[in-house]
Amino acid sequence: xxxxxxxxxxxxxxxxxxxxxxxxxxxxxxxxxxxxxxxxxxxxxxxxxxxxxxxxxxxxxxxxxxxxxxxxxxxxxxxxxxxxxxxxxxxxxxxxxxxxxxxxxxxxxxxxxxxxxxxxxxxxxxxxxxxxxxxxxxxxxxxxxxxxxxxxxxxxxxxxxxxxxxxxxxxxxxxxxxxxxxxxxxxxxxxxxxxxxxxxxxxxxxxxxxxxxxxxxxxxxxxxxxxxxxxxxxxxxxxxxxxxxxxxxxxxxxxxxxxxxxxxxxxxxxxxxxxxxxxxxxxxxxxxxxxxxxxxxxxxxxxxxxxxxxxxxxxxxxxxxxxxxxxxxxxxxxxxxxxxxxxxxxxxxxxxxxxxxxxxxxxxxxxxxxxxxxxxxxxxxxxxxxxxxxxxxxxxxxxxxxxxxxxxxxxxxxxxxxxxxxxxxxxxxxxxxxxxxxxxxxxxxxxxxxxxxxxxxxx
Numbered sequence: 001x002x003x004x005x006x007x008x009x010x011x012x013x014x015x016x017x018x019x020x021x022x023x024x025x026x027x028x029x030x031x032x033x034x035x036x037x038x039x040x041x042x043x044x045x046x047x048x049x050x051x052x053x054x055x056x057x058x059x060x061x062x063x064x065x066x067x068x069x070x071x072x073x074x075x076x077x078x079x080x081x082x083x084x085x086x087x088x089x090x091x092x093x094x095x096x097x098x099x100x101x102x103x104x105x106x107x108x109x110x111x112x113x114x115x116x117x118x119x120x121x122x123x124x125x126x127x128x129x130x131x132x133x134x135x136x137x138x139x140x141x142x143x144x145x146x147x148x149x150x151x152x153x154x155x156x157x158x159x160x161x162x163x164x165x166x167x168x169x170x171x172x173x174x175x176x177x178x179x180x181x182x183x184x185x186x187x188x189x190x191x192x193x194x195x196x197x198x199x200x201x202x203x204x205x206x207x208x209x210x211x212x213x214x215x216x217x218x219x220x221x222x223x224x225x226x227x228x229x230x231x232x233x234x235x236x237x238x239x240x241x242x243x244x245x246x247x248x249x250x251x252x253x254x255x256x257x258x259x260x261x262x263x264x265x266x267x268x269x270x271x272x273x274x275x276x277x278x279x280x281x282x283x284x285x286x287x288x289x290x291x292x293x294x295x296x297x298x299x300x301x302x303x304x305x306x307x308x309x310x311x312x313x314x315x316x317x318x319x320x321x322x323x324x325x326x327x328x329x330x331x332x333x334x335x336x337x338x339x340x341x342x343x344x345x346x347x348x349x350x351x352x353x354x355x356x357x358x359x360x361x362x363x364x365x366x367x368x369x370x371x372x373x374x375x376x377x378x379x380x381x382x383x384x385x386x387x388x389x390x391x392x393x394x395x396x397x398x399x400x401x402x403x404x405x406x407x408x409x410x411x412x413x414x415x416x417x418x419x420x421x422x423x424x425x426x427x428x429x430x431x432x433x434x435x436x437x438x439x440x441x442x443x444x445x446x447x448x449x450x451x452x453x454x455x456x457x458x459x
Contacts, residue, residue, distance in 0.1 A: 010046075011194040023371075029134050029206075034089045036061050036073070058421050067091055068119040069223070072413025076421050078385070079439040087127030087383050087443040088137040089438050094118040094222070116152055116225035120144070121445050123236055125383045128214030134214055135203045143198040146223070147191035154224065155184050188224055189363045192231045198362050211222050218361065219250060219381055221447065228379065228449075238381040240366065240449075241399045243374055246392050251362045259320050261276035263300035266319060278316045287313050349404040351408040368449055376403040378413070379447040382420070385440030389424050398423060399446075417444040 039062040067073060068091055098115040123291070126133035134352040154160040160182050162173035170176075196218065207214065217234020230238050240247040251257075259281065266272060266279035273279065280297050282331035294307045297314075308314075328372040335421050380395055390398075402419050406412040419445060426437035 029131065029138065031073075031084055031130055031134065033059070033085070034073075034137070036065060036067060036074075036089075036091065038062075038066065052393070058418050060418055063411055068093060068121065069447055069449075070250075070410075070413060071121060071418045071448065072411070072415065073416035073444065074414060074421050075443040076385075076425075076441070078441045079437075081439055081441075082129075084130045086130045086133060087145055087385075087441040088124040088126065088130065088138040088216075089122065089443050090124075091121040091445070092118050092119070092141065094148065094224070096142070096145060096152050098149075098152055108459060116148075116155065118148075118222055119243050120220070120222050121381060122218065122220040123381055123383055123443050123445065124219075125217040125234060125441070125443075126214065127216060129212070131207060131210075131212055132203050132214045133216040135206055136199055136218060139202050140195060140199045140218065140220065143202070144191060144195040144220075147194045147198070148188070148224075149157060151187040151434065152189060154187050157184070160187055161186060172386070184225070185227060185229075185365050186228055188222070188227075190269055192220065192222065192229060192363055193361060196233065214409070217253075217383070217426040219383075220361075221379065221381060221445075223368070226367070228366040228368050229363055231363045235362040235384045235387075236382065236389050237384070238379055239395065240377070240379050241396045242377045243400065246396045247366075248392065249364045249366060249379065251364075256320070260300050262302075262319060267300050270399070273316075273319075276316060277319055278314055279319055280314060281318060281320045282314075285318060286310060288315065291315065314335060337425070371449070373450040375407065375450045376400065377449045378403070378416075379445075379449065380420070381445040381447070383441060383443045385438045385442035386420060386424055388440060389436035389438045390420070394423075395420060413446040413448055418447045420444050420446075 037059055040059050054078060056076050058074055058076045060072070067132060071091065073089065073091075075085065075087060075089070094115040097119065099176060122137065122140060124133035124136045148155075151160075151164075154164055159174060159177060162177055163169065203215075217236050218230075219234065219236035220234070221230045221236060221238060222231070226247075230249040232238070233253060235251070235252045235254055237252060240249055263279045263281070266277075270279075280299055282295060282297050286295065290310045290311065292310060292391040294309050294392045296305050297308050298305050368377075376399070378399060380399065385407060386395070398420060401418060402416045403412065406415065421442050424436070424438040424442055426435045
């Protein structure tokens with residue numbers, strides 16, 4: 001089938017708009033760090049042009065400020081990669097009120113008291129500036145609360161009813177719901193997915209109004225009814241660390257996992273390649289000597305590989321180059337805020353893929369109530385600056401070693417977050433002995449699962 005047919009069949013609407021010149025660089029929201037860092041006593045570290053990788057300040061909440069579940073947090077700004085810390089973080093208590101469908105097809109709050117409570121932690125890694133991450137940190141928790149309020153009565157039912165009003169149109173409705181395997185946790189997953197979409201719409205409008213582009217990753221953990229829901233869109237990561245177990249709680253979006261989607265968009269809209277790139281993937285960048293030879297390649301419709309005769313157009317920069325966490329999109333085709341999934345804009349070259357919130361999040365559910373929890377069981381959430389230099393196993397070793405020797409310190413989880421960051425800075429005394437340096441922003445939450453406290457400070 002042709003790209004034209006595909007566009008007419010699946011993407012109705014007008015032609016792709018012409019790229020607009022960059023607008024004013026004013027941010028739709030002022031730059032700031034998370035509110036729970038106020039009073040931490042550390043300088044922001046956002047404009048010190050003389051800072052070096054070995055003198056970057058690590059910030060954590062002030063002693064006496066309690067985060068939900070007595071969680072720990074720490075962050076460090078990049079080594080002059082950008083002027084601002086492009087990571088953002090948020091946490092707090094989710095207060096879900098009971099609502100019902102009104103006579104004018106609007107959700108009305110009928111119980112002003114808290115009907116259900118939960119807790120929320122989130123990390124956002126900005127791309128193309130901090131604006132989208134700041135907006136996401138300010139917005140996503142409110143979107144999630146609204147989505148949960150819309151389904152809260154279904155959450156509390158033994159089985160989610162077909163009709164939230166309780167009306168039974170068909171006597172077999174409960175059977176149909178059961179056959180679909182719909183459970184209360186599916187309502188929370190749906191609320192998270194809808195909240196991501198709603199938040200993305202808000203960010204799109206705000207950035208478009210200010211003439212900006214950009215985006216961010218999002219990694220969110222929500223505790224509700226004895227379960228921990230981890231939703232991820234991007235290359236941040238969350239892991240569960242126990243005495244004898246490491247469990248990955250998120251799936252990362254990388255150039256490899258997004259390859260076919262990006263290639264398909266380039267197939268539908270070849271004009272977005274601007275005549276400079278090829279959407280085809282090859283094991284390596286092709287050279288002039290490859291012209292006329294049959295080489296391995298794959299396109300958007302392929303998981304496997306085949307051979308093709310190299311043409312002159314194949315010698316252009318490939319969209320995807322490399323593999324694993326080092327894979328890159330050259331001349332990155334990135335979805336711009338305020339544009340649909342099929343409307344792309346070519347950004348700077350050699351920028352690592354930062355999937356945006358408009359990607360559907362992948363959600364993992366951890367049934368905390370079913371775990372025989374021990375005091376050192378924690379969830380570590382961090383942006384990619386940590387995982388670029390530390391493996392899951394290295395992080396787990398650091399966690400176990402530190403917590404075992406610091407049981408009496410009430411601030412041990414923030415201190416542990418600082419230790420994890422310390423081990424990304426190439427210090428000679430780093431416990432991993434690797435001496436690797438992350439020049440990216442690094443933000444870390446450490447969430448204890450055993451007898452969690454009820455601190456509610458955040459956002």
